[in-house]
Amino acid sequence: MQLAHTAALVTGGASGLGAATAKALAAGGARVFALDLKSGIDQAPEVDGVTYVPTDVTDPEQVRAAVATAAGSGVPLRTVVNCAGIGPSARILGKKGVHDLGLYAKVIQVNLIGTFNVLALASEAIAETEADENGQRGVIVNTASIAAYDGQIGQAAYSSSKGGVVGLTLPAARDLAQYGIRVCTIAPGIVETPMLATVSDEFRAGLAAGVPFPRRLALPEEYAKLALAIVDHDYLNGETIRMDGALRMAPR
Numbered sequence: 001m002q003l004a005h006t007a008a009l010v011t012g013g014a015s016g017l018g019a020a021t022a023k024a025l026a027a028g029g030a031r032v033f034a035l036d037l038k039s040g041i042d043q044a045p046e047v048d049g050v051t052y053v054p055t056d057v058t059d060p061e062q063v064r065a066a067v068a069t070a071a072g073s074g075v076p077l078r079t080v081v082n083c084a085g086i087g088p089s090a091r092i093l094g095k096k097g098v099h100d101l102g103l104y105a106k107v108i109q110v111n112l113i114g115t116f117n118v119l120a121l122a123s124e125a126i127a128e129t130e131a132d133e134n135g136q137r138g139v140i141v142n143t144a145s146i147a148a149y150d151g152q153i154g155q156a157a158y159s160s161s162k163g164g165v166v167g168l169t170l171p172a173a174r175d176l177a178q179y180g181i182r183v184c185t186i187a188p189g190i191v192e193t194p195m196l197a198t199v200s201d202e203f204r205a206g207l208a209a210g211v212p213f214p215r216r217l218a219l220p221e222e223y224a225k226l227a228l229a230i231v232d233h234d235y236l237n238g239e240t241i242r243m244d245g246a247l248r249m250a251p252r
């Protein structure tokens with residue numbers, strides 16, 4: 001699917017994978033709307049072709065308004081990339097007692113329900129656009145994690161949320177096929193994003209050493225490249241693609 005003369009919406013677009021994807025989509029000719037919390041946007045870089053829209057992905061009214069902004073931009077909304085997410089860790093039973101249920105619910109709320117909320121409301125707007133010559137109207141790319149499959153100690157909530165995103169992918173593709181909308185998910189390994197900026201060089205080297213090849217962490221630009229490849233490739237649909245250098249996470 002072509003990006004030129006279309007609009008794209010990227011959640012979590014102020015940082016990390018979302019910011020790299022927003023930049024790449026804009027460079028590819030799309031008019032990009034980066035949805036993120038106001039706190040995220042305050043620290044976001046200025047990028048040509050990217051408009052920031054303060055939005056909490058868990059709030060239906062805020063997402064509805066942000067989708068309307070993108071859909072009303074004068075070019076059809078065709079691309080959605082869901083990158084907003086949080087990754088706190090806690091053991092089910094640890095030194096501080098049992099896992100906080102509120103924390104578990106919050107991770108599901110942002111990572112899974114937020115993804116579904118944007119996917120559903122954006123697909124409504126995409127379905128109203130004119131189809132292209134192939135009958136296609138749009139593409140939605142979600143972000144899971146290899147923690148959906150190889151969740152580590154302390155990742156019960158995070159892995160549950162990302163497993164949910166993997167499970168959502170095929171039924172979403174099937175539900176939206178009648179509107180000419182494709183749905184795929186990327187499951188990244190460990191990517192160099194602000195999340196990792198706080199860890200020591202030694203810890204980072206340890207993480208990189210566990211990756212078979214390339215023996216390094218992934219770059220946000222490599223995620224963006226895959227997201228754009230999915231948008232470009234009309235026959236990719238209903239699938240979750242690992243992007244992890246063959247990494248399989250150990251229990252800890």
Ligand SMILES: NC(=O)c1ccc[n+]([C@@H]2O[C@H](COP(=O)([O-])OP(=O)(O)OC[C@H]3O[C@@H](n4cnc5c(N)ncnc54)[C@H](O)[C@@H]3O)[C@@H](O)[C@H]2O)c1
Binds near residue numbers: 011114143145195
């Ligand atoms: N970095 C990695 O190694 C890695 C690996 C696998 C999966 N992921 C996933 O990729 C996605 C992006 O991660 P990242 O590393 O770029 O993180 P990041 O922290 O750099 O970016 C995440 C962005 O999401 C925003 N966000 C959080 N809650 C939000 C909400 N309720 N509404 C709107 N925006 C919200 C944050 O403000 C932030 O700008 C996440 O879903 C994460 O779980 C990351």
